[in-house]
Amino acid sequence: xxxxxxxxxxxxxxxxxxxxxxAVDARIKALIxxxxxxxxxxxxxxxxxxxxxxxxxxIVIDTSEERDQPLVLxxxxxxxxxxxxxxxxxxxxSVPGIYDGVERHEAVHVxxxxxxxxxxxxxxxxxxxxxxxxxxxxxxxxVFVEYLSPLKRNRIKTKMxxxxxxxxx
Numbered sequence: 001x002x003x004x005x006x007x008x009x010x011x012x013x014x015x016x017x018x019x020x021x022x023a024v025d026a027r028i029k030a031l032i033x034x035x036x037x038x039x040x041x042x043x044x045x046x047x048x049x050x051x052x053x054x055x056x057x058x059i060v061i062d063t064s065e066e067r068d069q070p071l072v073l074x075x076x077x078x079x080x081x082x083x084x085x086x087x088x089x090x091x092x093x094s095v096p097g098i099y100d101g102v103e104r105h106e107a108v109h110v111x112x113x114x115x116x117x118x119x120x121x122x123x124x125x126x127x128x129x130x131x132x133x134x135x136x137x138x139x140x141x142x143v144f145v146e147y148l149s150p151l152k153r154n155r156i157k158t159k160m161x162x163x164x165x166x167x168x169x
Contacts, residue, residue, distance in 0.1 A: 001033045001034055001037045002034050002037070003034075003037060003038050003041055004034050004035065004038045004052040005052065005053075006038065006042060006047075006051050006052060006093050006094060007050075007051055007052070007053055007094055008094055008095070008096070008160060008164060009092075009094050009095045009143050009145060009156070009157070009160050010157045010160060010161065011094075013050075013053050013055075014050060014051070014094060014138070014141065014143055015141040015142075015143075016050065016055045016141055017055070017139070017140055017141045018048070018049060018050050018055045018056055018057045018058075018138075018139040018140075018141075019055060019056055019057065020056070020057050020075050021056050021057055021058055021074045021075055021113070023117075024074060024113060024115070024116065024117030028056075028058065028074070029115065031049070031054065031058065032058070032060060032072055032115050035047050035049065035052065035058070035060045036060050036062070036070055038052065039060055039062070039093070040062070040067060042093050044093045045061060045062060045063045045127070045131055046059065046060070046061040046062075046063075046131040046132075046134060046135045047059070047060050047061075047093060047135070048135045048136075048138030048139055049139075050138045050139055050141070051093060051094050051138055057074065057075045057076065057139050058072075058073070058074050059072070059073040059074075059076060059132075059135040059136070059138075059139070060072055060073075061073070061128070061131050061132065061135065063127045063128050063131055071122070071128075072112075072114050072115035073110065073112035073113075073114075073122070073132070073135075074112055074113035074114070074115075074117070075112060075113055076110050076111070076112035076132070076136055076139075077110065077111050077112070078108050078109070078110055078132075078133075078136065079109050079110065079111050079121070080108065080109040081105040081107070081108045081109075082105050082106045082107040082108070082125075084105070084106040084107070085103050085104065085105060085106065086103065086104065086105075086106045087101040087102065087103045088101065088102060088104065088127075088130050089101055090102045090130065090134060090144050092134070092143065092144050092145075094138075094143060095143065095144070095145055095156065095160065098145070098156055098159075098160075100144075100145070100148055100152065102134075102144050102147045102148075103147070104129070104130050104133045104134075105129065105133065106125060106126075106129065107123070107124065107125035107129050108124055108125075108129045108132055108133060109121055109122070109123050109124070110122045110124065110132055110136075145157075
């Protein structure tokens with residue numbers, strides 16, 4: 001397994017739309033393992049392949065306190081979303097240190113392949129539903145700060161660019 005570099009906003013590669021995974025083969029299984037290791041190391045609860053500059057429809061999630069309930073979603077699609085919406089504070093491994101409110105569906109049902117290539121339907125609510133929607137946005141080339149006002153988004157972009165410049169010194 002290996003730790004993978006996570007792209008940081010406003011990197012343009014975060015806006016690439018991911019393509020479907022063609023086969024759940026040894027390469028994808030190794031990528032899944034590396035993504036979990038990277039996500040756990042960064043203290044995240046979700047990671048989309050887009051965030052590591054792999055533009056395939058693959059997400060890893062673990063919202064458990066014990067970090068022992070890994071969930072793999074390959075080629076996920078939302079097949080049902082609740083009418084009820086809720087604003088939750090969200091953060092992102094690609095926008096470290098930034099948290100803000102985003103309105104999302106309270107519950108979703110998602111059809112996806114698991115890490116073995118088996119089709120599953122996941123019924124999610126609460127934090128898991130938020131995380132799934134957040135990570136699926138990454139597969140569409142969307143970062144959560146795009147839900148914020150242009151003023152907030154520009155302030156975050158300026159802050160992130162400053163941090164990146166300082167890190168290069």
